[in-house]
Amino acid sequence: GQSLEQPSEVTAVEGAIVQINCTYQTSGFYGLSWYQQHDGGAPTFLSYNALDGLEETGRFSSFLSRSDSYGYLLLQELQMKDSASYFCAPSYGNNRLAFGKGNQVVVIP
Amino acid sequence: DTEVTQTPKHLVMGMTNKKSLKCEQHMGHRAMYWYKQKAKKPPELMFVYSYEKLSINESVPSRFSPECPNSSLLNLHLHALQPEDSALYLCASSQEGSDYNEQFFGPGTRLTVL
Numbered sequence: 001g002q003s004l005e006q007p008s009e010v011t012a013v014e015g016a017i018v019q020i021n022c023t024y025q026t027s028g029f030y031g032l033s034w035y036q037q038h039d040g041g042a043p044t045f046l047s048y049n050a051l052d053g054l055e056e057t058g059r060f061s062s063f064l065s066r067s068d069s070y071g072y073l074l075l076q077e078l079q080m081k082d083s084a085s086y087f088c089a090p091s092y093g094n095n096r097l098a099f100g101k102g103n104q105v106v107v108i109p
Numbered sequence: 110d111t112e113v114t115q116t117p118k119h120l121v122m123g124m125t126n127k128k129s130l131k132c133e134q135h136m137g138h139r140a141m142y143w144y145k146q147k148a149k150k151p152p153e154l155m156f157v158y159s160y161e162k163l164s165i166n167e168s169v170p171s172r173f174s175p176e177c178p179n180s181s182l183l184n185l186h187l188h189a190l191q192p193e194d195s196a197l198y199l200c201a202s203s204q205e206g207s208d209y210n211e212q213f214f215g216p217g218t219r220l221t222v223l
Binding site: 033041042043044045048087094095096097098099100101102 | 113140142149150151152153154157159164165199201203205210211212213214215216217
């Protein structure tokens with residue numbers, strides 16, 4: 001399997017900015033996606049980066065650097081509903097996603 | 110319809126039982142997946158079906174047997190499971206035919222093996 005390093009838990013106040021980092025193995029790498037999962041819920045797709053650079057979707061942005069085998073998800077203007085686990089998931093072709101260990105974000109008032 | 114449905118929501122079974130998990134999607138997706146997720150862990154890929162054919166089996170024990178009867182349905186047959194198989198079983202689907210396709214997940218079946 002793939003080894004994906006993500007820190008485990010972050011606590012932040014409403015309105016703050018949180019960055020979640022992800023490193024991945026490069027062999028056969030196609031691109032990096034991010035999924036959000038609330039407690040008791042299903043993972044939902046947030047973003048996908050195939051090329052280097054920043055992709056912005058509303059309050060969330062995702063970045064990829066292929067040369068560094070590194071990406072991050074930036075959560076801005078945090079809201080209580082953003083409390084969830086966030087997974088990076090590099091794709092390696094053949095519809096195979098390898099989910100990272102996940103990062104739990106706790107938003108407090 | 111952009112939903113993946115799974116039944117049952119919860120399942121408790123003994124180690125000698127045979128049961129099946131069901132998954133359905135009507136988005137026209139031709140790739141379907143089974144994942145296993147333990148508490149506080151990421152989803153782990155088990156099987157991938159592409160155009161109703163099994164394309165990936167991530168060395169899953171034979172007590173888990175997938176089946177794809179048609180392009181909308183995916184089953185996971187369970188037999189002689191162990192307590193350590195207790196987990197959330199997630200089904201997902203996606204388009205096929207490009208380098209990357211967003212996966213849509215169902216709500217999962219929470220399985221307890223006694």
